[in-house]
Structure formats: C-alpha cells, structure tokens
Amino acid sequence: MTVAPSIDKSALLAQLGPGVEASYPLARLTSFKVGGPADFFATVRTEDALAGLVRKAWALDLPLFVMGNGSNILLADRGIRGLVIHNLCAEVTYEESALNQDEGVPALLIAAQAGAMLPRVGREAIKRGYYDLVYATGIPGTVGGAVMSNAGAYGWCMADSLSWIRYLARDGEVRTIASGAAELRYRHSRFKDSGEIVLAAGFHLNQRREEARASELNRRRRETQPLTLPNAGSMFKNPPGTAAGALIEQAGLKGRRIGDAQISEKHANFIVNLGRATARDVKALIDLAQSSVKEPLELEVQLVGDWSE
Ligand SMILES: Cc1cc2nc3c(=O)[nH]c(=O)nc-3n(C[C@H](O)[C@H](O)[C@H](O)COP(=O)(O)OP(=O)(O)OC[C@H]3O[C@@H](n4cnc5c(N)ncnc54)[C@H](O)[C@@H]3O)c2cc1C
Structure with a gap:
C-alpha cells in the first residue's frame, strides 16, 4: 500500500501515536547522505516500543522500513512511503x-x-x-x-x-x-x-588468539576504501570467483562521475557522494556499471523508497 494523497496523513499520524513525525528528512541518517523524506518517522529505544510500533504499522497495512545505521541503503530522492523506524535499542x-x-x-x-x-x-x-x-x-x-x-x-x-x-x-x-x-x-x-x-x-x-588485529584490518580499509567520503560500502556482491571492483575497473569506469556521484578512484566497487549527489546520480552509475560489465553484477546495497519517475 502506498500512502496516497487522498488518505488523511494527520489521521494516520494520530493512529500511529505519540513520537511519530510526518515528512521527516532522512538523508542525514544514511551513510550516503542522499534521499528524500519518510512519510512517517519514529525513533525507538526499547524493544517493546519497537515491537509495538511495528505491530501497529502491520495492523494499519502501512509500508514499514526498520532502519539501523543506514549504511547499506540507497534511499530514493522521492523518499520513502509509510513508516520508517530508526532502531536505537542498543543494550x-x-x-x-x-x-x-x-x-x-x-x-x-x-x-x-x-x-x-x-x-x-x-x-x-x-x-x-x-x-x-x-x-x-x-x-x-x-x-x-x-x-x-x-x-x-x-x-x-x-x-x-x-x-x-x-x-x-x-x-x-x-x-x-x-x-x-x-x-x-x-x-x-x-x-x-x-x-x-x-x-x-x-x-x-571463543577465539582467544589474535589472528588479526582490528587496527591492522582497519588500516587496510583506510588504505583501500574511500572512507572520507559518504558511501554505502561495497555496491555490488562479488560474483563467484572474482571481485566486482576489479570487473568495474577493467570496464574503465574507475573515477567515472555522474552529477556529484563518482565510482571511487580508490576502490571501483564503491560509489561516493562528492557533496551534492542525488540518489538518481548514484543509480545512473549503478546502471552504467551493470551494463558495462559482462558478468551479472548483483546489488549488495539495498535500493529503498519510491523510485517511480
Ligand atoms: C564504509 C563502509 C564499509 C562497509 N563495510 C562492510 C563490510 O566490510 N562488510 C559488510 O558486510 N558490509 C559493509 N558495509 C555495509 C553495512 O555497514 C553493513 O551491511 C551493515 O551491516 C548494515 O547495517 P545498518 O544498521 O547500517 O543497516 P541499514 O543500512 O540501516 O539497513 C540495511 C537493511 O537491513 C535492514 N535492517 C536493519 N535493521 C534491521 C532489523 N533490526 N531487523 C530487520 N531488518 C533490519 C533494513 O531494513 C535494510 O533492509 C559497509 C558500509 C560502509 C558505509
């Protein structure tokens, strides 16, 4: 179900109860820093509150998206219909x-x-x-x-x-x-x-032996991944036996830019937001990579929200 304009948003808001906000900007809560607002948004800090709100959304047949740290999603510029619950239950x-x-x-x-x-x-x-x-x-x-x-x-x-x-x-x-x-x-x-x-x-x-140091692995990440620019981690799953980044690089796409989105110069399986990228810019680069690489590239990042034209 989408929340059509004819449906009274304030009536739905009242049914969802206190703590739920309407037309809430979400981009800043995602690691990509792109995307539009949620129709309805709430933050929860207890499991009871989370379960209660989810049950309410299900009972109302309202589209629901539970969000963690927003680090594996590409949110549409038109935003997301229904209720987004930001889960801060962290005990x-x-x-x-x-x-x-x-x-x-x-x-x-x-x-x-x-x-x-x-x-x-x-x-x-x-x-x-x-x-x-x-x-x-x-x-x-x-x-x-x-x-x-x-x-x-x-x-x-x-x-x-x-x-x-x-x-x-x-x-x-x-x-x-x-x-x-x-x-x-x-x-x-x-x-x-x-x-x-x-x-x-x-x-x-039960691993008491330090096979790898966190500091070493995280240094390796800093050296190979564009961690200073907004991104959502690896865009594509690695096809069996090969690395998506290598395939995208071989297709000559490293550094390719559309709007303010760019296939990272540091790691071709990352797309970065150079400042004012839109979700549409990022999606255009996804499409370009998928059409340029012979092997099928399956998205690892989840496309979320209203992608209608
Ligand atoms: C710089 C960078 C490096 C990364 N490196 C890695 C890496 O090495 N390996 C890797 O696997 N990933 C990596 N990621 C991707 C991402 O961090 C992981 O996938 C992470 O587990 C996503 O968690 P999240 O809380 O941010 O999920 P979100 O992006 O908030 O949500 C992702 C999906 O999980 C669902 N979800 C969230 N919480 C719940 C819940 N409680 N119940 C049901 N569904 C839920 C959402 O609905 C959504 O479908 C990286 C991302 C970045 C930005």
Missing part, C-alpha cells in the same frame, strides 16, 4: 561462560539488541580478550542490519559466531531461533525476504 550484555570447559575453552556470550553498533560490540569483546569479531570493528552498521545481510569481511562473517536471533514474527509474536535456522549465507539471511524484524542477537565467541 548489550557480556558474560564469560565456562560452557566449553570440557575442552578447556572459555567463551564470551554476548546478547546484543539489534540497534547496537557492531564496531562497539567487537571492540568490547576485544577488550575482554575475544577476537572473533575483529573483522566487524570496521563495519559501520548495527547488529540488526548485520544479521540481515550476514555482514562480513576478510573471510569472516556473522554466521561464524552468531548463536541465536530474537525476532518479531509476522504474526506479531516474539520468537527466538538458533542461528542455523536463519539461512545465513553470503550477504543473505531469511530476514531479507521475510519482513520479520530482528530484535536482538546472541554471539558465542
């Missing part, structure tokens, strides 16, 4: 467990609400001597967003250390599943298509 608990004592391996059990920032969780685990999430300290998203896409880097991904996921099911019930039931694979989980909302996730960490 995290860390508990050292003797669960694996048989093997003499201690473990760190983490329970993180979906709005917790992944780099923070990774850094806190490192402070406690656990290195499983070192790779994640450079992924600027929330736990919920990372579970959604099974985020990963340098050969590791969420699936390696997730143990359980609590989520709001489409029937409005809160359920918990083992991570094995979440269909986690390369940049995919069941939550991508199901419409279910991730509320929290549990991690089971």
Whole structure:
C-alpha cells in the first residue's frame, strides 16, 4: 500500500501515536547522505516500543522500513512511503561462560539488541580478550542490519559466531531461533525476504588468539576504501570467483562521475557522494556499471523508497 494523497496523513499520524513525525528528512541518517523524506518517522529505544510500533504499522497495512545505521541503503530522492523506524535499542550484555570447559575453552556470550553498533560490540569483546569479531570493528552498521545481510569481511562473517536471533514474527509474536535456522549465507539471511524484524542477537565467541588485529584490518580499509567520503560500502556482491571492483575497473569506469556521484578512484566497487549527489546520480552509475560489465553484477546495497519517475 502506498500512502496516497487522498488518505488523511494527520489521521494516520494520530493512529500511529505519540513520537511519530510526518515528512521527516532522512538523508542525514544514511551513510550516503542522499534521499528524500519518510512519510512517517519514529525513533525507538526499547524493544517493546519497537515491537509495538511495528505491530501497529502491520495492523494499519502501512509500508514499514526498520532502519539501523543506514549504511547499506540507497534511499530514493522521492523518499520513502509509510513508516520508517530508526532502531536505537542498543543494550548489550557480556558474560564469560565456562560452557566449553570440557575442552578447556572459555567463551564470551554476548546478547546484543539489534540497534547496537557492531564496531562497539567487537571492540568490547576485544577488550575482554575475544577476537572473533575483529573483522566487524570496521563495519559501520548495527547488529540488526548485520544479521540481515550476514555482514562480513576478510573471510569472516556473522554466521561464524552468531548463536541465536530474537525476532518479531509476522504474526506479531516474539520468537527466538538458533542461528542455523536463519539461512545465513553470503550477504543473505531469511530476514531479507521475510519482513520479520530482528530484535536482538546472541554471539558465542571463543577465539582467544589474535589472528588479526582490528587496527591492522582497519588500516587496510583506510588504505583501500574511500572512507572520507559518504558511501554505502561495497555496491555490488562479488560474483563467484572474482571481485566486482576489479570487473568495474577493467570496464574503465574507475573515477567515472555522474552529477556529484563518482565510482571511487580508490576502490571501483564503491560509489561516493562528492557533496551534492542525488540518489538518481548514484543509480545512473549503478546502471552504467551493470551494463558495462559482462558478468551479472548483483546489488549488495539495498535500493529503498519510491523510485517511480
Ligand atoms: C564504509 C563502509 C564499509 C562497509 N563495510 C562492510 C563490510 O566490510 N562488510 C559488510 O558486510 N558490509 C559493509 N558495509 C555495509 C553495512 O555497514 C553493513 O551491511 C551493515 O551491516 C548494515 O547495517 P545498518 O544498521 O547500517 O543497516 P541499514 O543500512 O540501516 O539497513 C540495511 C537493511 O537491513 C535492514 N535492517 C536493519 N535493521 C534491521 C532489523 N533490526 N531487523 C530487520 N531488518 C533490519 C533494513 O531494513 C535494510 O533492509 C559497509 C558500509 C560502509 C558505509
């Protein structure tokens, strides 16, 4: 359902309740810094508030988008219809467990609400001597967003250390599943298509050996990725056996600019916003890359909102 102009927005606003705003500018909440407003917008800080508002949107048949840190989306210039919920539920608990004592391996059990920032969780685990999430300290998203896409880097991904996921099911019930039931694979989980909302996730960490230092991996990122300009990370998934960035570079597109959007001169699988890029500029570069490279390039970044002409 789209919110047609004939529908009384103020009536909907009243039904959604206090704390919900209309026509809310969203660009600044995304890492790309582009895109238009949300019809309705709310920030939530507790799981109950999040679940309550989601249930309300479902009951009203209102389009719904739950946003984490906005670091994996390209939001349309026309904005997004329906309700956007910005998830700031960010409680995290860390508990050292003797669960694996048989093997003499201690473990760190983490329970993180979906709005917790992944780099923070990774850094806190490192402070406690656990290195499983070192790779994640450079992924600027929330736990919920990372579970959604099974985020990963340098050969590791969420699936390696997730143990359980609590989520709001489409029937409005809160359920918990083992991570094995979440269909986690390369940049995919069941939550991508199901419409279910991730509320929290549990991690089971047991890597006491520092195989890679966060500082080294993040230095590598700074050297190879355009981190000083707004972007949304890798635009395309890597096709099997090859790197999307290499294919785009081979097609001669590194540095190509449309409006204020540019295929990064530093890393061709990144598109950067040079200042006043529009979502349309970015989309034109996406189309150009997809039509110039022979192998099919599947988007890793999610196109969100109203892309109608
Ligand atoms: C500089 C940079 C580097 C990056 N490097 C990496 C990398 O190395 N590896 C990698 O995998 N990604 C990388 N990313 C992409 C991005 O940070 C990750 O995909 C991250 O996990 C997205 O989390 P988010 O909270 O920002 O999600 P958002 O962008 O807010 O949302 C992305 C999707 O997740 C959904 N979502 C968010 N929260 C929930 C929830 N609670 N329940 C259900 N769905 C939810 C949204 O609805 C949306 O569909 C990078 C991005 C940037 C800008």
